Amino acid sequence: MSILYDTDKSLKERVAASLDDDFKHNAIKTAQEVFYVGRGKLVAEMEGWEDLRRHAVEVRNHVTENLDYYVKKFATNAEANGYIMHYAPSGDDALWEVLDIFEEHGASYAVKSKSMMTEEVGLNEVLEETGIKITETDCAENILQTAGSKPSHIVVPALHFDREAIADIYRKKRGYEGTTVPEEITHYLRKILRHEFMEAEVGIRGCNFAVAETGSVTLVTNEGNGRMVDTFPKIQIVFVGIDRIVPDLESLDTMMALLPRSAVGAKMTAYFSLDSGPAGPGEIDGPEEVHIILMDNGRHTLANTEFEDMLRCMRCGACLNICPVYRHITGHGYGSIYPGPMGLVLTPGLVGYDDIDNMVFACSLCGACSEHCPVGIPIHDLIREHRIKIVEEGKNHAIEVPIFKALELFWSNVPVYKAGMVLGPPVMKALAGGGDALDASSAWIPVVKGWTSTRDFDVLSTKRFTEWFKNHEKLPTEQPKQNEEGGEQ
Amino acid sequence: MKIAFFPGCMVDMIYPEIGIAAVNVLERLGCEIEMPEKIVCCGQGLINSGYREENKAAARMIVEAYDTPEYETIVSLTGSCMNAIVNDYPLVFKDEPEWLERAARLKTKFFEFTDFIVNELGVTDVGAVFNDTVTYHKSCHVTRLLGVKEPPLKLLENVKGLEYIEMAHADRCCGFGGTFSFKQPVIAGEVVYEKCQTIIDTGANVICGADVPCLMNIKGALGRMRADGRLDRDIRVMHIAQILDSRG
């Protein structure tokens, strides 16, 4: 996979497919509810939540403003810990580095834990093409890999399958013979994966935060499989985005207070690994050789632009969990590994505007995402900023330009507006068959049909408020009852 | 108190009765209302669709009309238009310092209708009587982006005869989103149908709000649901000003 998938379908087709799939549609709605309630409860009972958020914003901004310094500091300290550093300006560079490592060791078998960066560059596909076997060991990712499906959420990517569907996938693809009881399925997975952990030569993983001061990488999971990926195989490859760096352990603490609460409504996750180097001399456990792929892939270019704030993102998914659009169209509607509000900012930020269809217009700009983002990203403002850029760069649809030009004139010119308001109401009334609203039968009228295909449209009034106002007689004052602040209850 | 009134273009074009109700309420509270002649629309549909440059003409007209020393207090009947003026005009005018300064001045004078009544006039009981069950949609622009949360509820609380029933997820977007509604009708439809279902589930006979575009959207969807049988009773859609103007 790369960032965009499903590009042969239009946004409209992807949305229609998501809405048609009742199970998926309802599963996402229910999950949103669960995360939302969980997060809300924890945030309400946590003292100093807003202070934490402010601190996180400061820390993240500080790193972005001094990105080169922190990239270097992290790399230097990680190297001192015994890590082998590879700097990858682009996704392709990262892939070459990984292929070189496999070749150098003659390795052909890898296990992997969940990592957005590897998805971003399409690592699995590339490795498989060269004959390397790679197994996703995160349960959800393994389900997706086995089913050949795409992620529908950044934190819980297999949200669109229920246990029946999951059992079925393993029955068909792997010969699973058990029931649909979740414990039984996970037990089965544990059995087949355990074997793979033992056999694999290389472990590939992501990193939630990289600590500059100590040269450490972290892994936040709920299953423990990630921990086996990062301890069993003798060779390790860690993907680190340059926007994952925090200055020190104290700032890591702030991020870790915000992340699980925002992501899944939990105080902490079941597993949290802080790794600072390969196995030392004489140590029995742990990998012998660890490579860190420090990947930019477009992040540097986001710094110093209108979209710089997005580099604060910690991929918690809180914005997806509150979004009124995501809950209906699901991750698959967007067709990006980064869906929902954060995806509408990040996806075009990383891939540009040519291949994203109408994606950034799939948002009502309600601002719920910005309100919930733990690191205060003005997400909806940035989504609109993409729209402004699209128009500035002439990448908007030529067909809509005359409509907006007409609106520009109509909305800013009193005589034109007045003339429109003389002509408009009778025409609309006629179109509405004399009624008060354009109903379903008016779904043929250009422009308006966008609205009337799903809702009635009230016709323009023949009476105008501004006219009434000019001629109305002022009502006499009544003695109001005042509230406490007014002092005259 | 002398105030300037900003109705929002939808009130002028489609729902004059909402503007009339608001003027009645404010006048009974002793307001001397003025309204400039040369106004049309705040133009937010343009910048929200990416047409920042094209929004300038409408924005200049609004600033020109309201940024005068005579107007010290401006009351807006529509949350999203006010949000556009106070929060988005700085972006529209980002490369025009002179207009930017005028827009910034305007920001300090603007008040949302319910916020004005409760926090500026200090009134929570306007003497309204409304004998029915009512639910309130917490519009995104009023509630989240302008931060006006308590005032509308305080006002409703003090309306005699009114029984308030809160809907689930009252602050979830209705799916209007300006041109989003036209450009993405399927998604917008899905969002507003769900909003309508939460309204229907309250059992209330009236849904009210403080932002005109949302009400138009909700009314349009309830109408469609009534027509195709998803809704089997009439639910009235009203602006909060109409409830506050009611005398039973």
Ligand code: SF4
């Ligand atoms: S944008 Fe904010 S809320 Fe969304 S994933 Fe990133 S950090 Fe979380």
